[in-house]
Amino acid sequence: xxxxxxxxxxxxxxxxxxLHTLALLGQAPPPxxxxxxxxxxxxxxxxxxxxxxxxxxxxxxxxxxxxxxGSIAYGLEEEFQKFARNGMTFKSVESxxxxxxxxxxxxxxxxxxxxxxxxxxxxxxxxxxxVIRAETYIKDHGKWYYVLGQGTNFMTQxxxxxxxKEHTTKK
Numbered sequence: 518x519x520x521x522x523x524x525x526x527x528x529x530x531x532x533x534x535x536l537h538t539l540a541l542l543g544q545a546p547p548p549x550x551x552x553x554x555x556x557x558x559x560x561x562x563x564x565x566x567x568x569x570x571x572x573x574x575x576x577x578x579x580x581x582x583x584x585x586x587g588s589i590a591y592g593l594e595e596e597f598q599k600f601a602r603n604g605m606t607f608k609s610v611e612s613x614x615x616x617x618x619x620x621x622x623x624x625x626x627x628x629x630x631x632x633x634x635x636x637x638x639x640x641x642x643x644x645x646x647x648v649i650r651a652e653t654y655i656k657d658h659g660k661w662y663y664v665l666g667q668g669t670n671f672m673t674q675x676x677x678x679x680x681x682k683e684h685t686t687k688k
Contacts, residue, residue: 556621562661563619563627563654574663583667605637605644613647627654627661632671647671 553560566574582590590596600607616632629652637644648668654661672680 551618551620553619556624559621559624559627559656559661560619563621563629564617566654566661566663574661580663581665600637605639608636608638608643610635625656627656628652629654633668635668 580592580596582596584590584599588599590599597607611634613632613634617629618631619627619629621627629650631650631652633648633650635646635648647670649671651667652663653665655664656662
């Protein structure tokens, strides 16, 4: 009996590891699908832009951000006001290694997608969450600027299953 339980536990552990590994691989684009080599110098600059809340990276405050909650902010000042209304202060954003993809079109427009760990300071302490980000950059007078960002809350399979269970009604 104990051998059966141990075998079941081992199989369950192996299945969970496999599912998590497949989920991570599913986030990466297929090899060779996108051109990730053209404009190498521009690509380095765009990859180095990690703090989209730096006013120097916004062309005349000409940015639009769509938050993970669906709210829209026109310009960085409005973005900071939105955080303040919610009792939060932006603290940091870090890309999850291996999830960044930069595509550059005609040397003037770039789209960066990534999974990011975001941290806000709140009265209750740090608020950590993971988002899937899409950011758009334009090149104006030889400089790259952030112009549009959109974040979607990242839901793990476990969170999705719990959400589905909570919101599914039996008929």
